[in-house]
Amino acid sequence: MPDDTFSAMRQSIINGAPETASELAQQAVATGMAPLDAINNGYVPGMQDVGDQFAHGQMFLPDMMASAEAMRAALAVLEPELKKQGTQRTMAGVVVLGTTKGDIHEIGKTLVGTLLTAHGFSVHDLGVDVPGEKFVTKARELNADIVGVSALLTTTMKNQKGVIEALEKAGLRSQVKVMVGGAPVSRRWADEIGADGYAKDAMSAVALARQLMEQKTQSAVKEPS
Amino acid sequence: MRPRFQLLDGAFVERILAEAFQLIQNPGVRVAPYVVELLRGAGIEIEDGIAHIPDAVARRALGSVPHEFFLYDRSGRPAVHYGGDSVHFDPGSSCLNILDPETQQARAAQSADLVRLVQVAEMLPQLAAQSTAMVCNDVPPEIGDWYRLLLVLWYSEKPVVTGAFSASSLHTLLELLAIESGGADALRNKPRAVFDVCPSPPLNWSEFASQNLVDLARAGVPAEIVSMPLAGATAPVTLAGSVVQHAAECISGITIHQLAQPGAPIVWGGAPAIFDMRTGKTPMGAIETVMLDVACAEVGKHLGLPTHAYLVAGDGRVIDAQVEMESGISAVLGALAGINMISGAGMLDFLACHSIEKLVIDAEAIASAQRLLEGVEPRTESLATAVFAQTGLHGDFLKLKETRTLFRKEQYFPSALIDRGLADAGDGAPGILERAQQRVEELLSAYERRALPSDREQELIAFAQREGEKAGLEGLPGILQPDYAREPRLI
Numbered sequence: 100m101p102d103d104t105f106s107a108m109r110q111s112i113i114n115g116a117p118e119t120a121s122e123l124a125q126q127a128v129a130t131g132m133a134p135l136d137a138i139n140n141g142y143v144p145g146m147q148d149v150g151d152q153f154a155h156g157q158m159f160l161p162d163m164m165a166s167a168e169a170m171r172a173a174l175a176v177l178e179p180e181l182k183k184q185g186t187q188r189t190m191a192g193v194v195v196l197g198t199t200k201g202d203i204h205e206i207g208k209t210l211v212g213t214l215l216t217a218h219g220f221s222v223h224d225l226g227v228d229v230p231g232e233k234f235v236t237k238a239r240e241l242n243a244d245i246v247g248v249s250a251l252l253t254t255t256m257k258n259q260k261g262v263i264e265a266l267e268k269a270g271l272r273s274q275v276k277v278m279v280g281g282a283p284v285s286r287r288w289a290d291e292i293g294a295d296g297y298a299k300d301a302m303s304a305v306a307l308a309r310q311l312m313e314q315k316t317q318s319a320v321k322e323p324s
Numbered sequence: 325m326r327p328r329f330q331l332l333d334g335a336f337v338e339r340i341l342a343e344a345f346q347l348i349q350n351p352g353v354r355v356a357p358y359v360v361e362l363l364r365g366a367g368i369e370i371e372d373g374i375a376h377i378p379d380a381v382a383r384r385a386l387g388s389v390p391h392e393f394f395l396y397d398r399s400g401r402p403a404v405h406y407g408g409d410s411v412h413f414d415p416g417s418s419c420l421n422i423l424d425p426e427t428q429q430a431r432a433a434q435s436a437d438l439v440r441l442v443q444v445a446e447m448l449p450q451l452a453a454q455s456t457a458m459v460c461n462d463v464p465p466e467i468g469d470w471y472r473l474l475l476v477l478w479y480s481e482k483p484v485v486t487g488a489f490s491a492s493s494l495h496t497l498l499e500l501l502a503i504e505s506g507g508a509d510a511l512r513n514k515p516r517a518v519f520d521v522c523p524s525p526p527l528n529w530s531e532f533a534s535q536n537l538v539d540l541a542r543a544g545v546p547a548e549i550v551s552m553p554l555a556g557a558t559a560p561v562t563l564a565g566s567v568v569q570h571a572a573e574c575i576s577g578i579t580i581h582q583l584a585q586p587g588a589p590i591v592w593g594g595a596p597a598i599f600d601m602r603t604g605k606t607p608m609g610a611i612e613t614v615m616l617d618v619a620c621a622e623v624g625k626h627l628g629l630p631t632h633a634y635l636v637a638g639d640g641r642v643i644d645a646q647v648e649m650e651s652g653i654s655a656v657l658g659a660l661a662g663i664n665m666i667s668g669a670g671m672l673d674f675l676a677c678h679s680i681e682k683l684v685i686d687a688e689a690i691a692s693a694q695r696l697l698e699g700v701e702p703r704t705e706s707l708a709t710a711v712f713a714q715t716g717l718h719g720d721f722l723k724l725k726e727t728r729t730l731f732r733k734e735q736y737f738p739s740a741l742i743d744r745g746l747a748d749a750g751d752g753a754p755g756i757l758e759r760a761q762q763r764v765e766e767l768l769s770a771y772e773r774r775a776l777p778s779d780r781e782q783e784l785i786a787f788a789q790r791e792g793e794k795a796g797l798e799g800l801p802g803i804l805q806p807d808y809a810r811e812p813r814l815i
Contacts, residue, residue, distance in 0.1 A: 254465075
């Protein structure tokens with residue numbers, strides 16, 4: 100029964116069980132279930148459930164990391180199948196992510212990347228100590244929708260502004276949304292440096308990324324290029 | 325008897341150290357190219373930037389660290405004793421934001437804010453040292469680190485807990501201190517400042533941090549390792565596991581430092597914290613964070629080293645019961661743990677914000693902690709019988725000579741900031757925030773700046789102007805108006 104299967108898939112994500120998630124995906128492929136059905140009706144609702152529980156303080160970051168790992172395991176089976184069938188998952192958006200120049204802290208940034216990936220974004224993580232130009236090059240290469248810049252230090256958060264300036268200089272600023280985060284970063288700081296959004300934690304970063312994508316789509320409708 | 329707070333017994337500390345020595349050998353410690361030759365020269369194997377430090381080399385380094393040293397005030401008096409169970413407090417450091425004194429909203433800190441904070445801290449006897457507390461947003465970022473120190477040296481005579489933001493700027497900070505002390509030798513003989521140097525968790529001594537360690541050792545100016553494992557994120561989730569990592573980071577840092585200059589002063593310090601699994605924040609007011617600080621310091625004390633920790637900071641975003649509960653608890657526990665330098669007073673919002681009003685409230689919590697350290701003393705030959713012999717059962721203790729001579733020793737009298745019923749409690753009695761604001765104003769009006777000897781003062785200004793101009797700074801905000809060069813004018 101597909102409903103039972105979807106429910107088991109959903110549960111494997113909630114339980115943070117990559118092996119189960121992977122086995123269920125393999126069974127789905129073997130029984131001829133459409134990979135997109137498995138993703139959209141089985142695994143994605145599981146991730147949404149995890150997000151809700153996290154938002155209500157019922158799940159914690161280690162649980163969330165395990166769920167993201169389970170999601171990755173399922174997708175590792177299902178995405179090659181999609182490719183074989185010539186279909187594509189509609190990605191929620193393309194995100195280029197990194198920790199700003201001079202800063203080597205990556206937990207927050209990696210967490211954001213993991214959750215965005217788990218929520219259907221295509222994420223390219225540039226790592227740590229990333230200069231503005233590198234963000235620009237990658238964003239241009241991938242035609243990115245969003246650039247996410249993390250900073251943990253009071254001394255390096257100023258470089259978030261540098262990334263925005265680099266995007267402006269390269270003429271890319273109007274095409275990409277910039278989101279910033281990190282322990283010392285605030286909404287006020289984001290406004291001050293002209294970022295499009297600020298998220299206080301990884302889960303709100305997912306909500307923010309969705310919101311920014313909506314804004315992008317709306318403005319694209321208004322101003323067809 | 326001095327009251328104490330202890331979390332680890334000797335056997336547990338030994339177990340922690342045994343694992344720390346294992347960690348620095350395997351997996352080893354990431355080190356920067358700047359120290360590779362130095363470490364190899366001591367027989368440490370380095371592969372792909374990872375140093376595998378043998379037990380014997382590390383133990384030898386630990387053996388050459390001075391067990392105590394002093395920081396001196398401007399007059400050359402030893403004012404901070406790093407070592408033994410001495411306990412001192414200083415404000416938190418390097419904050420970008422301040423709670424505006426009027427609106428109580430966080431905003432970017434300016435030079436004028438740091439000047440106010442330094443002046444208030446100067447007037448608070450509870451604070452043995454200053455810190456370069458805020459980054460001034462009205463000066464170019466590239467000179468942000470030394471500019472803080474300039475303002476502190478200008479307005480304060482107390483020792484300073486400071487730190488550089490890069491490898492090269494350390495030398496500008498050292499130069500400022502040398503000018504103020506009357507030369508590099510004078511600074512070495514009577515250091516006015518200690519420099520925080522931070523490894524990156526886990527077990528990584530970056531180029532900048534490695535270089536600071538070596539350069540400070542060679543300059544003979546004390547270094548303070550601020551290791552900050554975040555339990556569950558950049559360090560093991562267990563408190564004990566994070567204490568092991570902290571020890572491994574400190575021991576490896578001390579090894580680098582002592583190889584550069586055996587016998588140079590260095591502090592076993594840190595700002596560890598737990599990683600909140602709901603938000604990813606690092607709460608400084610969490611009791612587990614305080615436990616980490618205390619346990620880490622205990623390991624350092626076991627080795628006979630000077631110690632430091634980051635406490636007296638709260639996590640709420642405004643001055644409220646939460647931040648003061650958190651700050652008060654950690655002030656008391658840090659003091660009872662006998663930590664030599666406890667940094668953090670005045671800070672809130674996960675160390676993202678400073679508040680001068682909070683600093684004066686924290687000073688009262690610190691005063692309570694300091695009183696607590698004095699313990700219960702047998703001040704009289706008979707504890708009670710002699711005074712009873714005088715009053716019998718009348719209970720007229722207020723009239724006794726002993727009462728009059730001893731009450732000041734027994735009781736600490738807080739400022740009017742603490743409501744002990746001195747003021748009328750009628751309608752409109754000021755709340756804690758208003759009382760703190762009044763206290764700040766009182767201290768500021770009582771503050772008087774003492775000038776340095778005029779030649780040093782001029783040299784300091786000339787040096788700062790020269791360095792500032794390189795970064796496009798006009799004038800010296802917080803000290804001089806931009807047109808100082810033509811017409812000297814203090815603000």
